[in-house]
Each structure stands twice: as structure tokens, then as C-alpha cells.
Amino acid sequence: MPNSVLKGRSTRKTHTHTHDYYNRLSGHEGKTSSLFLLSLCYLPRSILPSPFHFHSLFSLIPPPLSLPLSLSLSPQFSRSPVSVNFIEVDNREMKEMNPWHTPVTIIITVIGVMAIVALVTVAVLQNRPLPQKYKYGIVMDAGSSHTALYIYEWPAEKDNNTGRVEQTHLCKVKGPGISSYASAPVKAGESLRLCMEEAKQWVPGKRHHQTPLYLGATAGMRLLNMANSSASDKVFQAVEGALQKFPFSYQGAKIISGQDEGAFGWITVNYLDERLKQGLETRGALDLGGASTQISFVSDNYDGSESPSNSVTFRLYGNDYNLYTHSFLCYGKDQSLRMMQAHQSQAGPATVLDPCFHPGYTATKNYSVLYDSPCVSDRKPKDAPDTFTHIGIGDFLQCQAAVKSVFNFTSCKYSRCSFNGVLQPLLQGPYGAFSAYYFVMNFLNLTDTSVPLEDVKEKLKRYCATNWDQIMQQHPEVKLKYLAEYCFSGTYILTLLTEGYNFTSESYSDIKFIKKIKGSDAGWTLGYMLNLTNMIPAEAPDTPLLPHPGYVSVVSVIAVLLFILFIVSLRPLWPRCSKQPQIV
Numbered sequence: 001m002p003n004s005v006l007k008g009r010s011t012r013k014t015h016t017h018t019h020d021y022y023n024r025l026s027g028h029e030g031k032t033s034s035l036f037l038l039s040l041c042y043l044p045r046s047i048l049p050s051p052f053h054f055h056s057l058f059s060l061i062p063p064p065l066s067l068p069l070s071l072s073l074s075p076q077f078s079r080s081p082v083s084v085n086f087i088e089v090d091n092r093e094m095k096e097m098n099p100w101h102t103p104v105t106i107i108i109t110v111i112g113v114m115a116i117v118a119l120v121t122v123a124v125l126q127n128r129p130l131p132q133k134y135k136y137g138i139v140m141d142a143g144s145s146h147t148a149l150y151i152y153e154w155p156a157e158k159d160n161n162t163g164r165v166e167q168t169h170l171c172k173v174k175g176p177g178i179s180s181y182a183s184a185p186v187k188a189g190e191s192l193r194l195c196m197e198e199a200k201q202w203v204p205g206k207r208h209h210q211t212p213l214y215l216g217a218t219a220g221m222r223l224l225n226m227a228n229s230s231a232s233d234k235v236f237q238a239v240e241g242a243l244q245k246f247p248f249s250y251q252g253a254k255i256i257s258g259q260d261e262g263a264f265g266w267i268t269v270n271y272l273d274e275r276l277k278q279g280l281e282t283r284g285a286l287d288l289g290g291a292s293t294q295i296s297f298v299s300d301n302y303d304g305s306e307s308p309s310n311s312v313t314f315r316l317y318g319n320d321y322n323l324y325t326h327s328f329l330c331y332g333k334d335q336s337l338r339m340m341q342a343h344q345s346q347a348g349p350a351t352v353l354d355p356c357f358h359p360g361y362t363a364t365k366n367y368s369v370l371y372d373s374p375c376v377s378d379r380k381p382k383d384a385p386d387t388f389t390h391i392g393i394g395d396f397l398q399c400q401a402a403v404k405s406v407f408n409f410t411s412c413k414y415s416r417c418s419f420n421g422v423l424q425p426l427l428q429g430p431y432g433a434f435s436a437y438y439f440v441m442n443f444l445n446l447t448d449t450s451v452p453l454e455d456v457k458e459k460l461k462r463y464c465a466t467n468w469d470q471i472m473q474q475h476p477e478v479k480l481k482y483l484a485e486y487c488f489s490g491t492y493i494l495t496l497l498t499e500g501y502n503f504t505s506e507s508y509s510d511i512k513f514i515k516k517i518k519g520s521d522a523g524w525t526l527g528y529m530l531n532l533t534n535m536i537p538a539e540a541p542d543t544p545l546l547p548h549p550g551y552v553s554v555v556s557v558i559a560v561l562l563f564i565l566f567i568v569s570l571r572p573l574w575p576r577c578s579k580q581p582q583i584v
């Protein structure tokens, strides 16, 4: 009978008769059984495979499995035109006719389902992520102004160079950098004790003995070593003695070269950005410390043949890098301030008017302290009084000129130079500027490098001209030493970048001021540890074709497809609904 006859009143009738039929099948008035399969027979034909006739399927469900459900067809189905296969059949008789009830079919089906379940279970269990165990490494950055202790961790089973190393803890040592303890070296060792105790808490006890501990000293100790090498040795002895008392695997304390400081800072930034692993274009590293500053980048114009001392080559994850790097000793922000003030006070005046300090700023300073550094000692005025009065006038343009006086642009024996006759290839690619670059620009609210350089200078000009009292009122929480120097520091950073390294108004926007990348501080320490522990392989590690979840999904999908294929292959055995539909 054509479907059209089902329209209208007949639909309701069908519903009623179906209910009666079901009650008979289950043998219980008010109860129904096998409703799911029955409802399949009510689906529109268009969504069913044509030979699949459902009435016989009722016989698949033995009476004990019948569900006490009440029939509830959705209004949508009860109203739509449907074809109904409805033959009252004796339940027992149908069971006998149904080939699904043959023992062989049942056994094959059960074995098939069990095999698929076993396959998926094994795939999931075999590849489930194991509870993570970590390994640790400790690096102490003995900087010119302070010492910081970094704890890194990485998954223990990924020791084979594929795991990500992350910073888990940073402890800032109280007091100045270790180079300041030249006259009392024992105190240099003692100053590290609290942070070392903290490290003992952060690294699980059973890992203490296998956790490497490194101390790297930078420009502060480089300068002390230049000025007084025996004092520098004594500081190291005291530091070693203190560190060896702790249960870690002590790997030594040493001064790292400026070149290493630059190169390891570059590795840190590009490792954390995952640029090395993925072989992407690298990011140059700009590091501003207190006593030195580093610039490191890869340039197509630099192959290391010109000024080889600026070249560092690496093979990392299967890629070769020829890095240009240079560390300017004395051009950290603290030593450059000294150099600028030395320049202003060469005649030994009792009063120094300083354009890089705010108007209203006044302080009495000691000449011998100002000149107590190899960066300025040769400029010490002969007939100067002990002290001088340092007075701020807050003039950005004059400050820029004074800052510029610390750079020497007169001679260059290479194809192009930054300053002081140092080769610098053409700038290329993006840059990350960290350490004091970040501290200063972040405080001044000038980290957005999409702001035109002229606007940045204008903002700094207004900031420098602000009265010192007002600055102190606005920032009561900031250390006075830092606060007094931000005008100078900001001016120094802009002058170093534009006049020193030749960043233009356009390329300035390639710089990103950063403190952390994915939770780890930007700086040389991570690159240093990765290098010493051989954590970055020269060649790209073999990676599995699929990550774990992808692998499990593929196995599961294949298993389900196999099962469906298996069922389809049994098609000749499928039961059929009536070929003679009867509409009631």
C-alpha cells in the first residue's frame, strides 16, 4: 500500500494497535517488551537499509530480557507518514525460524565483541600516560647586583632530550651580588644559605643527590676578577664551601664569559618559544644587566668570517645556527650610569647637575664609591673633594646627549659596527629584550613597541621632567634606588637600542620586552643548564607517528570498523521484517 494512505487518521490507529500488539508479545497487560527494536520499525524508510525488516527482530529478545517500558513514540514520529510492518506472529515460532539463534552465529558474535574490547583495552592501557616523575636542576645566577636561584624540572622518562624543561621556583638571594663581598668573602657564601634551604624543600628528598647544582657568575665577578683576582678567588672559595654543604650534586661555580652569557640567553628564549625544536625563524636576545649587556641574533649577513670572536655555532635538533653575539662589559645599566656620571664630573665639581634625574632630586654621594669600578677608575678626577652633591634637573634631551657620551662611534674596522668598534651585522628578525630591559620599560609603561618611537620618547620626556616629590608620592612601594634611576634607565635603553644597536623607528617594533616565557624567566640560566646537561640534542629526536590520544582513537575506530564489517559480512543471515507490510 502506498505511504500516502497512512496520512491523517490512520496514524493514531496504528499507534493504538501497536500498543496492543506489544502487550500481547510480553504476555503482560500494561507492560511492554523489546520496545527499542519495535520503535526502529517506526523510523522513516529513508534512513533504514532497505532489506532490514524489523518485525523478526522482536524474536531476538528472549522474554526474560523484555523491558517493562511503556511505549512512547515521539509526537514527531506519530504524526509523520510511516510504513508499518505489522504482523502478529507467534513468538516461539519466530525464534525457531531466526538464523541468529544458531549457536555458531552467537559464538562468533561474542568472540568478535570480546576481541574488539580486548584490543581497545590493551591499546589504552599500554599507552596510558604513566604518573609523572620529575628530575631537577638548580642554577644560581650570581649577577652584579644580586644572586638568584632557579630550579628547573623535566619529566624523568623524557630524559632523552624530548621533554620540556620548565622553571618551577625562583629564589632571590637577600643582599647584593657576590662581587660586593670582596672585603668579607665568607658572607658571600652565607648569603646563599636561605635560598639553598628553600631548594631543599622544593626538590623531593630522594632526588637531592642526583640534582645538579651550578653557579655561574656574570659581569660583577668579571669586573672584580679584573680589578682584584685574589679577592675574586676568595669569594668563589667561600661560595663553593657553602654550596657543597647541601645534598645536591654540586657541579662547580665559575665566571661565565660574556659570549656564553649572550649565547645561553638566546638559547633560553628560543628553546622556551619552541623555535629550536620546530626549526622556526629564531628570535634575537637582548639582555641588559647591571654591569654588562648582551646582543645575540642570527643574521644572513653574518657567517663568522668577519670578527670570528663574535660567532657561536650550534647544531640543535638537526639545524645549524651561526649566532652573532656580543657582550659589552660596563654597558649594563648600573655601570653605564657610573660612566655617564664620571663623564659629567671629570673636573671633580662639588655639585653635579644631572639631566637624567628628576627635578627636585638631591643626594650627597661619595666620589670614591662612584669611581670604584674598572669601568670608570681611569677617569677619576685628581683634585676632587670626597663627596659631591648630585642634583637632578630632569631634561630628557640633555640626558640623551649625556648618555650618548658613553658610546664611542668614531672607529669601525668592520663592514658595520654598533659602537666601540664592535662588528654588528644587519639586524634581522624579531627580538626578545629581557632582564633590566623589561624591569625598566615595564615600570615606565612603555613595553608596547607598536607605539611609535617618537611617542615613546615624548612620554619619557614628560616622565623625566616630573618633580621627584611627585614621583615618590606616586610610587611609595618602589625601592628608592630604582625609582630615582628610571629616567636615566629608560633614556639609556632607548639610546642603546637606537644609537648603539641601530634599531630604527620601524625595526623598534620587532622588539618584545619580556620577563617570562611560558612560566620560565628569560635569561641565560636555562640555556646554560640545557647545555651542560646535554638536554638539547644535535639531531631531531624520533617522534612517534601519533600522539597517545590520536593512537588510541585510531585503534578504536579501526576496531569498530572491523566489527561493522564483520556484521555486514553476516548479511545473508540477517533476519527480515515482513515483505508484506500490513497497515492497520
Ligand SMILES: Nc1nc2c(ncn2[C@@H]2O[C@H](COP(=O)(O)OP(=O)(O)O)[C@@H](O)[C@H]2O)c(=O)[nH]1
Residues within 6 Å of the ligand: 142, 143, 144, 145, 146, 177, 218, 219, 220, 288, 289, 290, 291, 292, 332, 333, 334, 435, 436, 439, 440, 443, 482
Ligand atoms: N627596576 C628594577 N631593576 C631591577 C630589578 N631586579 C634587578 N634589577 C636591575 O637589573 C639589573 C640586573 O642586573 P644583574 O642581573 O645583577 O646584572 P649582570 O650581572 O650585569 O647581569 C641591575 O641593574 C639591577 O639593579 C627589579 O626588580 N626592578
